[in-house]
Amino acid sequence: MNRRHFIQRTGLATSALLLPSWSRAAAELASRDPLPGALKKRLADAALNAATARGASYVDVRIGRYLNQSVATREDRVQDVTNTESYGAGIRVIANGAWGFMATDQLTVDTIARAAEEAVAIAKANAILQTEPVVLAPQKGLGEVTWKTPIRRNPVEVPLAEKVELLLAANAAALKHGADFVNSQLFQVNEQKYFASTDGSYIDQDIHRIWPTFTVTAVDKQSGRFQTRNALSAPSGRGYDYLDANPAGKRAGVTPRYFDSYDIIEDATIAAEQARTKHSAKSVAPGQYDLVLDPSHLFLTIHESVGHATELDRVLGYEANFAGTSFATLDKWESKNFAYGNKLVNFVADRTQPGSLGAVGYDDEGVPAKEWMIIKDGILVDYQKTRDQAHILGQKESDGCSYAQSWADVQFQRMPNVSLQPGKTPLTVADMIKNVEKGIYILGRGSYSIDQQRYNFQFGGQLFYEIKNGEITGMLRDLAYQSNTQEFWNSCSAICDQRDYQLGGTFSDGKGQPSQASAVSHGSATTRFDKVNVINTARRI
Amino acid sequence: MALLTESEAQALLQKVLSFSKADECEASLVGGTSGNLRFARNTVSTSGGSDTLTLDIQSTFGKRTGRARINEFDDASLAKAVRQSEELARLAPENPEYVSFLGPQTYLEPKAFVDATAATTPAQRAEAVAKSIAVCNQEGLTGAGYLDDNASFVAVANTRGLRGYQRSTGVGFSITIRTKDAKGSGYGVSDFNDIRSLDTEAVTRTAARKAKLSAETRAIEPGKYTVILEPAASVDLIGHMVSAMNARNTDEGRSFLSKPGGGSRLGEKIMDERVNIHSDPMHPELPGNKWSFDGRPQSRVDWIKNGVVTSMAYSRYWARKQGLSGEGTPPVSGGGVIGSEIGAFEGISGLIMTGGTASLDELIKGVERGVLVTRMWYIRPVDPQTLLYTGLTRDGTFYVENGEIKYAIKNFRFNESPVIMLNNLEALGRPQRANACLIPPMVVRDFTFSSLSDAV
Numbered sequence: 002m003n004r005r006h007f008i009q010r011t012g013l014a015t016s017a018l019l020l021p022s023w024s025r026a027a028a029e030l031a032s033r034d035p036l037p038g039a040l041k042k043r044l045a046d047a048a049l050n051a052a053t054a055r056g057a058s059y060v061d062v063r064i065g066r067y068l069n070q071s072v073a074t075r076e077d078r079v080q081d082v083t084n085t086e087s088y089g090a091g092i093r094v095i096a097n098g099a100w101g102f103m104a105t106d107q108l109t110v111d112t113i114a115r116a117a118e119e120a121v122a123i124a125k126a127n128a129i130l131q132t133e134p135v136v137l138a139p140q141k142g143l144g145e146v147t148w149k150t151p152i153r154r155n156p157v158e159v160p161l162a163e164k165v166e167l168l169l170a171a172n173a174a175a176l177k178h179g180a181d182f183v184n185s186q187l188f189q190v191n192e193q194k195y196f197a198s199t200d201g202s203y204i205d206q207d208i209h210r211i212w213p214t215f216t217v218t219a220v221d222k223q224s225g226r227f228q229t230r231n232a233l234s235a236p237s238g239r240g241y242d243y244l245d246a247n248p249a250g251k252r253a254g255v256t257p258r259y260f261d262s263y264d265i266i267e268d269a270t271i272a273a274e275q276a277r278t279k280h281s282a283k284s285v286a287p288g289q290y291d292l293v294l295d296p297s298h299l300f301l302t303i304h305e306s307v308g309h310a311t312e313l314d315r316v317l318g319y320e321a322n323f324a325g326t327s328f329a330t331l332d333k334w335e336s337k338n339f340a341y342g343n344k345l346v347n348f349v350a351d352r353t354q355p356g357s358l359g360a361v362g363y364d365d366e367g368v369p370a371k372e373w374m375i376i377k378d379g380i381l382v383d384y385q386k387t388r389d390q391a392h393i394l395g396q397k398e399s400d401g402c403s404y405a406q407s408w409a410d411v412q413f414q415r416m417p418n419v420s421l422q423p424g425k426t427p428l429t430v431a432d433m434i435k436n437v438e439k440g441i442y443i444l445g446r447g448s449y450s451i452d453q454q455r456y457n458f459q460f461g462g463q464l465f466y467e468i469k470n471g472e473i474t475g476m477l478r479d480l481a482y483q484s485n486t487q488e489f490w491n492s493c494s495a496i497c498d499q500r501d502y503q504l505g506g507t508f509s510d511g512k513g514q515p516s517q518a519s520a521v522s523h524g525s526a527t528t529r530f531d532k533v534n535v536i537n538t539a540r541r542i
Numbered sequence: 543m544a545l546l547t548e549s550e551a552q553a554l555l556q557k558v559l560s561f562s563k564a565d566e567c568e569a570s571l572v573g574g575t576s577g578n579l580r581f582a583r584n585t586v587s588t589s590g591g592s593d594t595l596t597l598d599i600q601s602t603f604g605k606r607t608g609r610a611r612i613n614e615f616d617d618a619s620l621a622k623a624v625r626q627s628e629e630l631a632r633l634a635p636e637n638p639e640y641v642s643f644l645g646p647q648t649y650l651e652p653k654a655f656v657d658a659t660a661a662t663t664p665a666q667r668a669e670a671v672a673k674s675i676a677v678c679n680q681e682g683l684t685g686a687g688y689l690d691d692n693a694s695f696v697a698v699a700n701t702r703g704l705r706g707y708q709r710s711t712g713v714g715f716s717i718t719i720r721t722k723d724a725k726g727s728g729y730g731v732s733d734f735n736d737i738r739s740l741d742t743e744a745v746t747r748t749a750a751r752k753a754k755l756s757a758e759t760r761a762i763e764p765g766k767y768t769v770i771l772e773p774a775a776s777v778d779l780i781g782h783m784v785s786a787m788n789a790r791n792t793d794e795g796r797s798f799l800s801k802p803g804g805g806s807r808l809g810e811k812i813m814d815e816r817v818n819i820h821s822d823p824m825h826p827e828l829p830g831n832k833w834s835f836d837g838r839p840q841s842r843v844d845w846i847k848n849g850v851v852t853s854m855a856y857s858r859y860w861a862r863k864q865g866l867s868g869e870g871t872p873p874v875s876g877g878g879v880i881g882s883e884i885g886a887f888e889g890i891s892g893l894i895m896t897g898g899t900a901s902l903d904e905l906i907k908g909v910e911r912g913v914l915v916t917r918m919w920y921i922r923p924v925d926p927q928t929l930l931y932t933g934l935t936r937d938g939t940f941y942v943e944n945g946e947i948k949y950a951i952k953n954f955r956f957n958e959s960p961v962i963m964l965n966n967l968e969a970l971g972r973p974q975r976a977n978a979c980l981i982p983p984m985v986v987r988d989f990t991f992s993s994l995s996d997a998v
Binding site: 013032078079081082083085127131132161162165175181182218221222223224225226227230247317318319320322323325327330376409448450452453454455456457459461479481483485505512515534536538539540541542 | 554572580582585586587608609610611612613630633634635637639654684686687690716717718720724748760794795796801802803804805812823919921923924925926927928929930932934936945951955957959961962992993994995996997998
């Protein structure tokens with residue numbers, strides 16, 4: 002049998018291909034050592050030179066190794082352990098004003114050069130269809146630089162037995178405290194990415210993400226009903242140290258809230274009790290309530306209603322057939338007075354925040370990570386952009402929003418961290434709740450749905466507490482809230498201060514055809530929204 | 543070219559098994575070629591292709607299992623991958639739910655492979671898309687769409703003597719067309735095994751007509767409406783329902799089929815007696831897979847018959863635990879991705895819901911007052927107990943009065959359970975293929991729209 006390899010080609014502009022993102026798996030002790038920098042530079046130079054010689058006006062090369070692991074358990078048993086390792090290179094070029102892309106998993110000087118030449122051939126073929134040449138915002142060459150996610154304990158180096166033991170201990174705690182069933186998982190990602198471009202940049206990055214999570218289920222056999230409660234953890238741009246259960250990393254409240262450190266055993270214990278309590282919780286009376294939204298919940302509302310709505314490719318129509326477009330159109334931005342929210346509402350986009358899923362040193366087209374305002378004092382002031390989009394807004398610099406899920410996929414515009422800035426006046430959650438007459442306090446990520454232009458949304462949660470005359474009176478169930486993005490952010494009436502600021506996030510945000518996943522965090526402090534429509538979701542079948 | 547023949551694939555798999563030192567070893571190959579073309583703003587935005595071959599190896603010692611995946615096929619790499627799966631198996635704890643691999647099986651022979659699709663060239667793709675873009679330009683509309691085709695194979699072999707090989711092809715085309723002022727939007731979608739059945743121009747004309755028709759919308763109050771659901775609108779809800787018909791979850795008391803006091807609703811009538819849903823790998827319009835992920839042969843399964851729950855899906859472990867034949871029960875399908883944010887996540891494929899002979903237009907003629915729904919979007923579970931789902935209408939929503947489309951209306955958010963939806967059935971039309979299922983257009987009363995959306 003001849004050695005077989007895959008070849009993929011993509012053409013213009015933004016997209017991806019339907020290929021396995023982690024194409025080579027290995028056991029726990031597989032090659033952890035990063036590829037030597039000198040070898041990567043030699044390979045990258047081969048591609049840069051080959052494409053330039055064939056007439057490319059711009060070339061970038063991404064050599065990636067992706068080491069991922071997932072561990073899945075239920076109750077007292079391990080269901081699955083999967084390690085994957087993927088290694089290869091993607092070469093993107095501009096020739097005759099058009100994009101071309103080619104990926105290969107055969108990394109020799111000759112094969113990578115041939116792949117680069119093919120990328121040029123594709124770009125030239127596609128140029129015939131191109132109506133406007135690609136215009137890149139300038140990016141100064143950075144020379145040889147490196148960046149690494151600041152982690153204290155590398156998850157790749159933690160023994161499998163330790164991870165299994167922790168998940169099974171969380172399961173045991175849940176079962177002991179009233180759960181009938183518990184499923185727990187640990188996902189870890191390590192992207193070792195080397196980027197080189199004809200701008201003169203050689204960027205070596207070592208990026209880590211981790212996500213411990215579970216679902217506990219409590220069944221009431223008599224009624225035939227069941228209730229669940231999912232983990233309040235956040236997928237995180239941290240190391241295994243996120244799981245160190247450091248008391249300093251959490252906040253007290255009606256239920257423990259985990260900030261910089263996660264205690265999975267404590268959370269599973271309390272989750273089991275809360276799932277059991279949900280059976281006797283009051284079914285919500287539909288109507289208007291003031292909502293107090295914890296960061297573990299609000300992150301997803303931010304993600305859907307602000308993060309996606311301010312992606313420039315959606316605004317321009319490139320995602321119309323799948324993810325949709327956006328209500329935040331260019332005329333609203335040009336007007337400089339579109340009130341996305343009220344004056345309390347400030348959103349910062351960034352790819353720099355420590356502990357966040359979106360944190361990198363440089364994006365996938367060699368642009369240094371930065372932060373910038375998207376919504377300032379409630380007004381839409383900017384979007385999320387890549388190098389080929391900046392000129393559309395008359396700007397001279399990319400925001401560093403380029404990302405590809407693997408070396409095999411072409412990079413395109415993806416969401417940075419988009420976070421709600423905390424309130425400037427001192428305010429705690431307890432003080433916020435004291436001022437609510439008729440409200441609901443919501444924690445955790447639940448059901449979520451939003452329309453294709455990001456107006457109308459509906460969100461559930463994990464925990465719902467009724468607030469009456471400034472006091473929490475008990476747990477509610479069967480509820481979701483519905484609103485309209487602009488109306489919602491204009492109903493924001495108070496934001497807790499910096500002390501309550503916390504990151505939430507999602508591990509696999511999807512976009513593009515074929516779809517690519519990316520990970521992104523959203524920060525906020527606990528925030529109040531007035532008179533939001535709440536529906537009762539109980540049905541009989 | 544990674545589309546291996548049966549003998550090439552089996553020779554490779556036998557070589558892999560010859561390297562095994564485990565108690566049991568199973569190896570599978572997935573490979574094939576695919577191509578796609580994406581466009582937006584009436585111009586091509588991406589063209590791509592791939593040629594892949596991947597080997598998965600599962601090794602077991604006692605009840606300890608490890609998996610490895612590789613895409614390199616020289617002898618040294620194959621041996622290394624086998625060793626890696628064995629190494630992981632030794633590190634893994636025992637899984638008390640482990641069931642030994644199956645031995646030799648007899649599989650049906652669905653005709654899922656079409657030479658014409660496998661031979662699709664980039665030029666054909668471009669031509670098909672050019673026809674679509676031409677319609678958009680002629681009509682003064684803006685189109686964004688996606689065409690993809692593939693030819694693939696899967697092969698399996700294990701140390702107990704199981705052997706399997708299957709080839710299949712597929713092509714899909716979808717387009718969203720918007721008016722230049724962005725006030726109207728229409729959708730068209732089509733998928734086949736045989737590319738010769740694909741007519742991108744016809745699909746585009748459907749989407750274009752809906753975009754123009756929906757350019758001026760009126761808002762009507764949310765509430766309960768009779769709806770005419772096109773197959774692309776109902777297919778995901780029906781798919782989610784069938785994929786939730788899992789025996790273990792039901793027996794554990796955490797399914798919509800669980801009964802108070804224990805037990806399941808298997809054998810109970812839970813929806814209108816005209817509802818019949820089955821899967822059949824031998825259906826000529828919807829050829830399916832020969833085997834399930836655990837190697838069991840696929841055959842016809844009646845999930846709902848005359849409104850009665852007639853089957854649930856079992857893993858081999860759970861079937862045995864319940865005293866059933868692990869091999870005689872319908873297999874469990876694969877699941878989705880945890881934490882996925884993507885809209886319209888993948889439902890089950892290969893479902894066939896029988897219907898009548900009426901066309902969509904004939905169904906519309908029979909409706910006094912109602913809402914015609916082209917497509918539903920961002921469908922997400924709200925309550926697994928009742929299978930309540932929420933989502934939105936999209937790309938062509940119309941008010942129907944006295945059997946005619948009167949005007950386009952603003953989109954709605956719905957909160958509805960497919961179980962309630964199929965209980966409130968009024969009429970069924972002629973089934974059409976949508977998202978790799980055969981689903982009839984249908985008229986349903988009292989469908990719950992809970993709020994309005996300004997989205998176009």
